[in-house]
Amino acid sequence: VDLGVDGDLDAGTGVDGDREGPAPVVAVVGRPNVGKSTLVNRIIGRRQAVVEDVPGVTRDRVAYDAQWNGRRFTIVDTGGWEPDAKDRAKAIAAQAEAAVATADVVLFVVDSRVGSTDVDEAAVRMLRRSAKPVLLVANKVDNATMEIESTSLWSLGLGQPYPVSALHGRGSGDLLDAVLEAMPAPAPPDTPRPRGPRRVALVGRPNVGKSSLLNRLAREERAVVDSVAGTTVDPVDSLAEIGGQTWQLVDTAGLRKRVGQASGTEYFASLRTNAAIDAAEVAIVLLDASEPIIEQDQRILSMVTEAGRALVLAFNKWDLVDEDRRYYLDREIDRELRRIPWAIKVNVSAKTGRSVDKLAPALRQALANWEKRVPTGQLNQWLTALVQATPHPVRGGRAPRVLFATQASTSPPKFVLFTTGLLDAGYVRFVERKLREEFDFEGTPVEVTVRPRK
Ligand code: GDP
Ligand code: GDP
16 A cells, blocks of 8 residues: 555544543654654654654654554654663663553564664564564665565564555555554444533532522423434433523433432432433532532532543522622632632522523533543643653652653543653642643543553
């Protein structure tokens, strides 16, 4: 398969885009100047290669999103691997080894015009030790004649060489087919939900004003089928019009019938709250602004963050809040809501209707951030600068290094840090805080997990 000059590899369907778990990692390894960066640029479909045309120029490892035939993966460009290198080059070789250790598939690139060298053979021994699937890329095979010559690379003992011209695109399709085959099998696809109105849970402890707010928002007629794409709305749900948009308020039947309070048991009400949060994409947690924030409010907030749903905090009964109360409320917010400084806050009154429409932009913003995806290249550019400026503290003479990161999924955003060892919880929180500052995740929980290399 020959790819055009632009090698449009973005044509995939992206079907597995938001599946749980990090995308498989493909590491590109080889001596300096064999064409690793050119190959990575070819695979990510970047039009201008950022290749420096200076022999021996080495780069730090960088990771990018890539896609082939609808399968997403992360491709890591390593600096040149040299076994007996000194200083900086040595550090780069160590990074290449670390990249191999974290990879699911390794592309070992050789310059077919040079053939295999001692350095290539040493690299092969390193790759053998890693026990990772390795594909041998015979690069710079710019035409059919050179393809025959590339067969001499069988001698490296890595099996069939894949003749490729990273510069012109020749052979890269066949190579990528083989990369997909070498990857771990993808998880079965989720059946996508039909895109109807966004699903909102309206939750809060008894008496904060949920039914009052529902009465203000919900449409009178109990429409079972929404006009949008014939989506079925569960009979226990209500459709509401907020800020010119239709929303699906999940499990409001209980609120209408006042089940939670009638039954009198908090346990029953909390099961119901949990179920509503689970069924929703975003939760409006109602708090009574005229009263202190209590344990029961905290429990509901934890349900939302633990379920990984987007969150809007609505301070209801704002008509009862005077200057005095406002003063104490601000202090309560600082103290009680310290865990969730990222929650979007709206002050409303179900009684007067005050600012109820402001719930809509808050919901939209929370959902947009909940579904946000940070491109791997951008993420790693930022991360490299961050860990350089503030490295992990040294513990017992050693400091684990953060190698690179990917966003494993959205809804909520989950990030995986690939590292050389376990990180302090404090450092992980620091990375999360900085991540929030840089990319704006207001209104959504964010998960950061660490994957130390094996
Ligand atoms: P790296 O150090 O392994 O990342 O190598 P680069 O990607 O920087 O490439 C080194 C040199 O080889 C550059 O001058 C590239 O233009 C050239 N190069 C890369 N791939 C090919 C190829 O397929 N054919 C030819 N003729 N030159 C290539
Ligand atoms: P739920 O138990 O959360 O459904 O709360 P309700 O909607 O039943 O409200 C509890 C009480 O608070 C009722 O007496 C409401 O009239 C009152 N209430 C609800 N919202 C407001 C509001 O915005 N301002 C004032 N002043 N009272 C409210």
